[in-house]
Ligand SMILES: O=c1ccn([C@H]2C[C@H](O)[C@@H](COP(=O)(O)O)O2)c(=O)[nH]1
């Protein structure tokens with residue numbers, strides 16, 4: 407079938423789709439066998455200023471730290487070690503600060519990420535999944551974000 411080359415394409419990604427897709431692409435770098443989370447921070451000119459995914463801190467090798475989640479010894483579970491996607495995206499920013507920016511995330515941010523998002527000055531959180539909505543860490547995060555007007 408012939409294409410009309412005088413007209414622009416109509417089925418291109420809108421900004422929200424584009425930034426959420428970027429967050430999901432970043433998540434594919436995660437080594438976490440259970441949950442891969444990505445985050446993409448965007449300024450008010452729709453320019454990406456930070457990307458991150460959940461992973462071990464720099465210098466803490468992925469093969470040396472645990473990815474388990476239910477070991478009876480908490481030191482053998484991932485939770486004390488892994489940096490969350492939102493934290494990494496904020497720390498990876500390529501500008502002075504992220505005040506007034508939006509953050510796109512695959513999963514609604516936990517309470518710890520909620521604190522960092524609020525303190526960084528990010529103004530809006532756009533998320534895809536809220537699968538932990540019933541858990542205290544999500545409820546606490548929402549309480550803080552509502553109070554802070556996010
Ligand atoms: O706000 C969040 C919450 C969680 N993550 C990361 C941290 C872990 O690597 C996984 C959660 O593991 P589960 O096996 O689902 O308990 O997700 C994050 O990056 N941001």
Ligand SMILES: [Zn+2]
Nearest residue numbers: 490516518519
């Ligand atoms: Zn978190």
